[in-house]
Amino acid sequence: MLKAKDYEDGTPNERIEVAKEGGLITGEMETWAHQVRLDASDQRHADGGAGLPTTVDADSTIRFARAFGEYLFVLPSKVNRGIEETPSS
Helix, strand or coil, rough: CHHCCCCCCCCCCHHHHHHHHCCCCCCHHHHHHHHHHHHHHHHHHHCCCCCCCCCHHHHHHHHHHHHCCCCCHHHHHHHHHHHHHHHCC
């Protein structure tokens, strides 16, 4: 999703940091994004101590993806539509 907002350079970690520094996401979204990123990295990097993902892990990732998408795309669209539909004073 960050790539769709032109945050294409660097690692996922770096893109999250730059998105926070650039004001695209809040500190809380940054924290949550890092948590999801790190949870996904356990399995990708064959961390021997990491267990297999659970249904709870999947649900958590889906909740994040939905919230992040809403925050980056849906909410700004709703705000812009509201601005366009509201007569200026």
